[in-house]
Amino acid sequence: MSKNVVIVGSVAYDDVETPLGSRKNLLGGSATYFSVSASRFTHARLVGVVGNDFSEDDRALLARHEIDVSGLVTDTSGDTFRWGGRYHENMNDRTTLYTHLNVFERFTPKIPETYRHEEFLFLGNIDPALQLDVLDQVAGPRFVALDTMNFWIEGPRREFLDKVLTRVDGLIVNDEEAKLLTEGRSTLELGRRLQELGPKTVIVKRGEHGALLFHGEELFYVPAYPIEQVIDPTGAGDTFAGGFMGYVARHGNLELDTMKGAMLCGSVMASFCVEGFGLDKMSAVTIDDIKNRYTRFEALTKCPALTL
Numbered sequence: 287m288s289k290n291v292v293i294v295g296s297v298a299y300d301d302v303e304t305p306l307g308s309r310k311n312l313l314g315g316s317a318t319y320f321s322v323s324a325s326r327f328t329h330a331r332l333v334g335v336v337g338n339d340f341s342e343d344d345r346a347l348l349a350r351h352e353i354d355v356s357g358l359v360t361d362t363s364g365d366t367f368r369w370g371g372r373y374h375e376n377m378n379d380r381t382t383l384y385t386h387l388n389v390f391e392r393f394t395p396k397i398p399e400t401y402r403h404e405e406f407l408f409l410g411n412i413d414p415a416l417q418l419d420v421l422d423q424v425a426g427p428r429f430v431a432l433d434t435m436n437f438w439i440e441g442p443r444r445e446f447l448d449k450v451l452t453r454v455d456g457l458i459v460n461d462e463e464a465k466l467l468t469e470g471r472s473t474l475e476l477g478r479r480l481q482e483l484g485p486k487t488v489i490v491k492r493g494e495h496g497a498l499l500f501h502g503e504e505l506f507y508v509p510a511y512p513i514e515q516v517i518d519p520t521g522a523g524d525t526f527a528g529g530f531m532g533y534v535a536r537h538g539n540l541e542l543d544t545m546k547g548a549m550l551c552g553s554v555m556a557s558f559c560v561e562g563f564g565l566d567k568m569s570a571v572t573i574d575d576i577k578n579r580y581t582r583f584e585a586l587t588k589c590p591a592l593t594l
């Protein structure tokens with residue numbers, strides 16, 4: 287039975303420069319990318335904060351995706367979180383031009399009463415002490431997944447991060463973050479060591495080289511969907527997580543086949559995300575677009591039976 291998914295994270299305005307052009311004031315943030323992506327599969331319920339500059343058009347975009355924003359607080363004492371980034375020629379490396387936390391600096395997530403019994407929860411990349419606080423506000427969800435970043439892994443908040451890790455079921459990180467969290471001489475060893483930190487489901491994203499799933503004893507790999515041109519990689523990770531969690535919540539179980547389908551959906555949604563600036567492309571994607579890309583994805587990786 288289809289379940290909702292709750293996301294706690296940032297809502298932002300982004301200024302993005304890529305070798306193919308630049309855009310200002312794009313609606314962004316981890317919770318935004320996540321919930322728009324997840325909304326293709328189930329209902330997303332957002333917890334975040336915006337300032338008094340948050341536009342009606344952007345509220346309307348969230349409403350069009352039927353995203354529940356009763357957990358989105360408007361703090362009128364300042365502006366919405368702002369982030370600026372510049373991508374290098376290879377589109378993988380980026381330089382953060384600025385991070386203006388604004389009202390996000392005082393963000394203390396309050397999970398609305400109506401969200402507390404939801405079974406699927408995603409803790410976006412925020413201070414691990416706040417992630418812990420969120421876990422204390424919810425009534426024993428079935429599957430909680432976590433995102434984090436180098437700033438929390440290497441910084442003074444590591445002890446909080448280690449505590450959160452023991453209390454979540456899933457971890458979604460990229461290759462570099464995985465290597466900062468623990469050591470492993472091979473990808474397999476790295477995955478198993480990450481599982482030992484707490485979460486029994488671990489996804490290691492490897493950018494254009496796809497993503498690996500460790501689910502209990504099981505292992506699954508999904509390549510990145512090959513596309514003609516990357517326009518703007520911003521939000522691809524959160525979009526992957528939204529597609530993944532949205533699909534799992536829609537199916538309402540943690541079976542391996544559900545996880546495999548979710549890996550493909552995460553990858554498909556991320557491929558749409560990077561084909562346009564900000565949410566341009568991803569927010570216009572239809573269920574048929576997803577089905578078509580999913581089918582082509584299957585064909586891409588399906589091998590004939592071995593004949594010897």
Ligand code: AMP
Nearest residue numbers: 296298314315316369520521522523524
């Ligand atoms: P990604 O490309 O997956 O790293 O996600 C980029 C999104 O994360 C952008 O829309 C930013 O607004 C947001 N972002 C950047 N830095 C931070 C931060 N320190 N905390 C929360 N969100 C951030």
